[in-house]
Amino acid sequence: MDELILVVNAGSSSVKFALYQASQEICAGQAEGLLTQPRFHARSIGAEPETHAIPEAGHHAAVAFLAAWLHTAFPAQRVSAVGHRVVHGGDPAPGPTLVTPELLARLESLVPQMPLHLPHNLAPIHALPRLRPDLPQVACFDTSFHRTLPRLEQLFAIPRELIGEGVRRYGFHGLSYEFIARRLKEIAPAIADRRVVVAHLGSGASMCAMEGGHSVATTMGFTGLDGLPMGTRPGYMDPGILLYLMEAKGMDARAISDFLYKSCGMLGLSGGISNDMRELLASDAPEATEAVDFFVHRAARELGSLAAVLGGLDALVFTAGIGEHSPAIRAAICRRSHWLGITLDEAANDQNRTIISHADSAVAVLVVATDENRVIAEHTAALVPLREVSS
Numbered sequence: 001m002d003e004l005i006l007v008v009n010a011g012s013s014s015v016k017f018a019l020y021q022a023s024q025e026i027c028a029g030q031a032e033g034l035l036t037q038p039r040f041h042a043r044s045i046g047a048e049p050e051t052h053a054i055p056e057a058g059h060h061a062a063v064a065f066l067a068a069w070l071h072t073a074f075p076a077q078r079v080s081a082v083g084h085r086v087v088h089g090g091d092p093a094p095g096p097t098l099v100t101p102e103l104l105a106r107l108e109s110l111v112p113q114m115p116l117h118l119p120h121n122l123a124p125i126h127a128l129p130r131l132r133p134d135l136p137q138v139a140c141f142d143t144s145f146h147r148t149l150p151r152l153e154q155l156f157a158i159p160r161e162l163i164g165e166g167v168r169r170y171g172f173h174g175l176s177y178e179f180i181a182r183r184l185k186e187i188a189p190a191i192a193d194r195r196v197v198v199a200h201l202g203s204g205a206s207m208c209a210m211e212g213g214h215s216v217a218t219t220m221g222f223t224g225l226d227g228l229p230m231g232t233r234p235g236y237m238d239p240g241i242l243l244y245l246m247e248a249k250g251m252d253a254r255a256i257s258d259f260l261y262k263s264c265g266m267l268g269l270s271g272g273i274s275n276d277m278r279e280l281l282a283s284d285a286p287e288a289t290e291a292v293d294f295f296v297h298r299a300a301r302e303l304g305s306l307a308a309v310l311g312g313l314d315a316l317v318f319t320a321g322i323g324e325h326s327p328a329i330r331a332a333i334c335r336r337s338h339w340l341g342i343t344l345d346e347a348a349n350d351q352n353r354t355i356i357s358h359a360d361s362a363v364a365v366l367v368v369a370t371d372e373n374r375v376i377a378e379h380t381a382a383l384v385p386l387r388e389v390s391s
């Protein structure tokens with residue numbers, strides 16, 4: 001019987017999944033609308049896409065539906081391990097880890113630090129053993145790649161006791177950065193180990209400065225709120241604004257959390273037009289244009305800051321939804337960063353080619369599609385050796 005690896009990436013209202021057989025993705029999909037009208041979508045190689053209603057709301061029902069669907073859709077194969085994307089692994093950040101009751105208890109204790117992501121990441125890890133008690137599970141953390149951050153990049157200027165408690169910069173999107181670092185070694189070995197900034201620009205956005213393929217600085221911090229403005233998160237802002245909201249508007253922790261995670265970023269700055277970059281780029285409204293301009297301005301500013309950490313720049317890599325698909329945003333960031341030695345090949349950029357810098361550019365600029373699922377599948381396979389052939 002063929003062995004499969006299931007990759008699960010659970011968010012607040014969706015559970016995304018991908019299925020790997022011998023390192024090849026053979027199926028991907030998601031259960032979405034989990035809190036309202038749960039639907040299940042799947043695309044398998046050589047089959048028509050499928051959509052089903054999930055009869056019950058919530059993450060557990062979605063995972064149960066997924067397990068049952070896999071059983072019927074792949075009767076001759078068997079899921080032998082599951083890899084999960086987990087936003088945070090604690091301090092010090094662990095590498096990919098086989099899930100044990102002790103690990104789960106430790107991750108549960110981090111929920112107050114990551115209240116909006118971690119409980120959802122952990123829900124399928126709790127649910128699966130009830131359905132398949134024998135199934136090994138592996139947790140892959142978004143913080144692992146940033147274990148190499150130098151001490152000064154980890155610190156905030158706060159009392160040392162807090163730093164001792166783990167209040168420091170962790171950085172996120174690490175599975176994406178790990179994929180890009182590996183991919184660069186294949187497609188651009190001459191620059192992969194040099195001074196590289198990777199811009200992961202999606203609805204969550206961050207940048208990472210790498211040297212020798214390792215993270216040496218990154219824009220996200222203790223949580224995923226810091227750094228670049230995002231779909232609904234503000235990125236860097238003066239923390240005094242939060243004091244103002246508490247004192248002048250009477251907002252409590254819950255209201256502040258909703259504000260920071262759901263009302264800011266592109267959505268807030270566009271005056272509610274959209275959190276989606278495509279819609280903002282298509283809009284004529286001045287608020288939408290200003291939000292896009294602000295995104296570009298902040299990205300160029302952070303790029304300059306990361307280049308200062310690296311002492312110069314050899315390559316800039318764009319990835320994730322906006323980075324991979326928006327020539328307009330890439331061009332605007334590159335134009336503002338000409339002073340760093342970046343010259344774009346406008347035609348190559350418009351065609352979404354892999355190398356989009358001009359031949360004369362001192363800095364290579366690349367577009368590389370990220371694949372966090374593949375990294376999770378590979379880590380899972382490495383930790384859970386699959387049986388060669390079983391019945």
Ligand code: ADP
Nearest residue numbers: 201202203204275276277278320321322325326
């Ligand atoms: P997530 O962080 O949810 O994984 P993605 O990496 O899928 O996000 O990126 C989603 C973002 O990418 C959205 O803001 C979407 O508008 C943007 N995006 C996708 N395609 C394009 C495009 N062609 N032009 C501009 N933005 C795009």
